Amino acid sequence: MACNHRPPCLLAFFFFAAIASAQLSSTFYSTSCPLAIQTIRQAVRAAVAKEARMGASLLRLHFHDCFVNGCDGSVLLDDTPSFTGEKTAVPNNNSLRGFDVIDNIKSQVEAVCKQVVSCADILAVAARESVAALGGPPWTVQLGRRDATTASLDAANTEIPSPKSDLDDLISAYSKKGLSTTDMVALSGAHTIGQARCISFRDRIYNETSIDSSLATSRQSNCPSSGGGDDNLSPLDAQLFGGGSTDSLVTTYSTNTARFFSDFAAAMVKMGNISPLTGTDGEVRLNCRKTN
Ligand code: HEM
Numbered sequence: 001m002a003c004n005h006r007p008p009c010l011l012a013f014f015f016f017a018a019i020a021s022a023q024l025s026s027t028f029y030s031t032s033c034p035l036a037i038q039t040i041r042q043a044v045r046a047a048v049a050k051e052a053r054m055g056a057s058l059l060r061l062h063f064h065d066c067f068v069n070g071c072d073g074s075v076l077l078d079d080t081p082s083f084t085g086e087k088t089a090v091p092n093n094n095s096l097r098g099f100d101v102i103d104n105i106k107s108q109v110e111a112v113c114k115q116v117v118s119c120a121d122i123l124a125v126a127a128r129e130s131v132a133a134l135g136g137p138p139w140t141v142q143l144g145r146r147d148a149t150t151a152s153l154d155a156a157n158t159e160i161p162s163p164k165s166d167l168d169d170l171i172s173a174y175s176k177k178g179l180s181t182t183d184m185v186a187l188s189g190a191h192t193i194g195q196a197r198c199i200s201f202r203d204r205i206y207n208e209t210s211i212d213s214s215l216a217t218s219r220q221s222n223c224p225s226s227g228g229g230d231d232n233l234s235p236l237d238a239q240l241f242g243g244g245s246t247d248s249l250v251t252t253y254s255t256n257t258a259r260f261f262s263d264f265a266a267a268m269v270k271m272g273n274i275s276p277l278t279g280t281d282g283e284v285r286l287n288c289r290k291t292n
Helices: 006-021 036-050 053-066 099-112 119-133 153-159 167-175 181-193 198-207 213-220 247-255 257-272
Strands: 195-197 233-235
Touching (some): 053 181, 167 181, 181 257
């Protein structure tokens, strides 16, 4: 298309350039670091072969990153004198795992390309590779996120949905991030590969009326109502509350794996797109635990 009017055309150019810089792309590292993806894939496979649960833990790290001021690697930052990081927030403390595995992946990626691949992108790829290693669906991971130079304990405490939330609270927490109720139900299917501590679901198995009673009884055997056992682990493979508008979708997913896989994969791409830092915003950290 010809461009005869210089100022408006220049404006249009800058406008599209701004939009383009805010977009992620699946080929972001094709030239700058062609070995990035396979390096991450091999490291994730090794970690999951050593301990299958690590796949679940890495997937959850990406979620807890994205829900707190976007997918910007902030969850990985240690505390500094100028800010308290997100690791000690209620949903994360004594619960998030996999920081050492991410450190190991980062040092392997740094060895093939120095300061090119962000920690936020490593989390996104590690989540995808973890799901693949555990037999879940594939998706095309979008790349080009940059790393935050700060973290927010407060946002981690308020933005990550609580296990005590009711269905309406959960739907609204997802909607605030641009995710639908279908995305929420599909993403919650992630829990079928992980474990939870007794302290996270004790209230539900002793006080919740909508929970399946045989599930409650079986979980109570390893999660006493009082007197300790807070850290006892149980699989998260069952629905811990029901009786709401999402029940029929949960039933669909439990009987139609293809539908669950396709909705889950689509929702993971959407979650990975939450407010990334792109262009010249943020930085590419050398060490995922600290800003440069
Ligand atoms: C719907 C809102 C969500 C709530 C309320 C929630 C809550 C929880 C809780 C309480 C735990 C157990 C933590 C512990 O006991 O230490 C957990 C574990 C887990 N969550 Fe979620 N979660 C939500 C959404 C998600 C999403 C969107 C994903 C990923 C796409 C996810 C992935 C996981 C995984 C994989 C685990 C197990 C981690 C492991 O075994 O290390 N969760 N979640």
